[in-house]
Amino acid sequence: MLPELSREEILRYSRHLLIPEVGLAGQRKLKASSALVIGTGGLGSPVALYLAAAGVGRLGLVDYDVVDKSNLQRQVVHGTGTLGQLKVESARLRLLDLNPDIQVDAFNEPFTSANAMRIAEPFDILVDGTDNFPTRYLSNDLCVLTGKPNVYAAVFRFEGQASVFYAKEGPCYRCLFPEPPPPGLVPSCADAGVLGVLPGTIGTIQATEAIKMLLGIGSSLVGRLLLYNALDMTFEYVKLKKNPSCKICGPHPEVTRLIDYDAFCGVPGIGHEEGSAGRDWDISATELAERIQHGEKMRLIDVREPHELEISYIAGAELFPLGELASRLPELDSAQEMVVFCKAGTRSRRALELLVSAGFRKVKNLKGGINAWAEEVDLSLPVY
Amino acid sequence: MPIIRIPTPLRSYVNGQGEVPVRGKTVAEVMQDLVAQFPSLRPHLYNSESQLRPFVNLFLGADNVKELQGLETPLNETDTLILIPSIAGG
Numbered sequence: 001m002l003p004e005l006s007r008e009e010i011l012r013y014s015r016h017l018l019i020p021e022v023g024l025a026g027q028r029k030l031k032a033s034s035a036l037v038i039g040t041g042g043l044g045s046p047v048a049l050y051l052a053a054a055g056v057g058r059l060g061l062v063d064y065d066v067v068d069k070s071n072l073q074r075q076v077v078h079g080t081g082t083l084g085q086l087k088v089e090s091a092r093l094r095l096l097d098l099n100p101d102i103q104v105d106a107f108n109e110p111f112t113s114a115n116a117m118r119i120a121e122p123f124d125i126l127v128d129g130t131d132n133f134p135t136r137y138l139s140n141d142l143c144v145l146t147g148k149p150n151v152y153a154a155v156f157r158f159e160g161q162a163s164v165f166y167a168k169e170g171p172c173y174r175c176l177f178p179e180p181p182p183p184g185l186v187p188s189c190a191d192a193g194v195l196g197v198l199p200g201t202i203g204t205i206q207a208t209e210a211i212k213m214l215l216g217i218g219s220s221l222v223g224r225l226l227l228y229n230a231l232d233m234t235f236e237y238v239k240l241k242k243n244p245s246c247k248i249c250g251p252h253p254e255v256t257r258l259i260d261y262d263a264f265c266g267v268p269g270i271g272h273e274e275g276s277a278g279r280d281w282d283i284s285a286t287e288l289a290e291r292i293q294h295g296e297k298m299r300l301i302d303v304r305e306p307h308e309l310e311i312s313y314i315a316g317a318e319l320f321p322l323g324e325l326a327s328r329l330p331e332l333d334s335a336q337e338m339v340v341f342c343k344a345g346t347r348s349r350r351a352l353e354l355l356v357s358a359g360f361r362k363v364k365n366l367k368g369g370i371n372a373w374a375e376e377v378d379l380s381l382p383v384y
Numbered sequence: 385m386p387i388i389r390i391p392t393p394l395r396s397y398v399n400g401q402g403e404v405p406v407r408g409k410t411v412a413e414v415m416q417d418l419v420a421q422f423p424s425l426r427p428h429l430y431n432s433e434s435q436l437r438p439f440v441n442l443f444l445g446a447d448n449v450k451e452l453q454g455l456e457t458p459l460n461e462t463d464t465l466i467l468i469p470s471i472a473g474g
Contacts, residue, residue: 039474041474042473042474043474044474128474129474130472130474131472131473131474132472133470133472136472153474154471154472154473154474155471155473155474156391156392156393156469156471156473157392157393158392159391159392159471161468161471176441177438177439177441177470178438178439179437179438179439180439180470181437181439181470185427185428186393186469186470186471186472187393188472188473189473189474192393192473194473199473199474225468227466227468236466237446238443238446238447238448238466238468239446239447239448239451240448241448241451305396321396322396323396323397323424324396324424326423326424327423327424
């Protein structure tokens with residue numbers, strides 16, 4: 001029995017009620033439905049806003065971060081007034097302001113194998129708006145094991161992908177990507193940047209797909225992957241098919257319960273310090289400054305992209321963008337002490353691994369990158 | 385010549401190009417030509433046993449080459465192979 005709409009709700013949703021594909025019955029269906037949004041960042045912001053506005057009766061939000069100023073260029077569910085607050089609380093307040101007739105459950109915790117089943121249990125559909133591979137595989141596997149649709153999207157700079165992975169009707173995420181890339185191979189938005197409006201475009205597509213799935217209308221992205229390029233303004237689709245040897249949704253599954261996704265993706269667990277490639281390889285900004293001050297000869301290797309020098313640079317550092325490092329190794333001397341750095345330590349960790357595998361031993365990774373240098377040593381530099 | 389479309393995360397390894405013309409008559413041949421032209425791209429596409437990494441997806445038109453003839457899928461001079469990356473940003 002679907003819930004009735006109040007007089008106020010009939011007015012609120014009048015533009016939906018006018019569409020024959022939604023109508024009163026569809027709106028009541030939305031009121032009875034629920035969606036769990038994993039991540040309240042670039043994708044989660046528009047998803048949560050539009051699902052709330054559309055009247056999806058119960059929304060769950062999972063995140064464990066706080067609102068940072070660098071989020072606001074794209075994470076539009078938050079605002080300057082909620083800087084420093086828990087993201088799930090900041091988002092919950094905004095959603096309830098937009099639509100006080102819905103229920104918003106905030107889960108201020110990392111989404112892990114230990115809690116995912118409990119958190120997801122009451123929700124009809126999952127919307128994957130995370131920013132990391134372990135959580136993407138976790139969301140996928142949970143949806144396959146529990147029979148829920150997983151509305152997927154991911155973004156990078158100007159490019160976005162979206163699909164609906166629903167193993168009952170089509171392929172799952174693992175059918176397309178059986179294994180994650182090795183850690184560090186694919187840069188994150190924090191390292192590579194993202195056009196602020198991009199997750200807005202892709203997130204609203206996710207919200208559209210979620211609403212269609214909840215209403216049971218239209219042709220979904222099940223079995224199709226949408227590829228969007230904002231720079232070229234192109235939308236393309238490729239066909240996705242079930243992989244008969246898929247380890248979770250194939251006929252002979254090897255994965256029958258949630259696993260350790262950090263281990264599966266080869267990444268350190270939550271709480272690891274970004275920029276550490278093993279303690280022995282790390283040097284803090286303060287220690288580096290002291291050693292330079294004491295006259296130690298250290299070659300500073302900046303592995304960021306050339307345009308990042310406009311934001312901040314360390315005097316005397318040499319630019320070796322990570323993509324060029326492998327081909328420019330002859331320019332480096334393994335007998336010389338070196339410190340590699342990037343913005344926050346992720347790319348330089350990759351550079352360090354590359355250098356170590358090439359036989360360099362006198363090399364250190366600047367922990368926390370140039371941002372740590374800006375916070376600890378040269379306070380005139382901006383943090384970005 | 386066939387073309388391989390390079391996704392943004394990998395463009396820094398191909399001098400920033402979005403599309404790279406490649407020589408070859410099959411998917412395997414053009415991929416080998418691609419990494420021969422840009423050796424620093426190799427570890428992103430191939431593992432240490434010189435096999436394509438499982439997360440590398442190649443599409444000819446709307447079809448995954450795995451659904452066609454895999455690496456032996458023949459290519460015409462005018463074909464564009466789309467490399468679809470595994471990205472996680474959100």
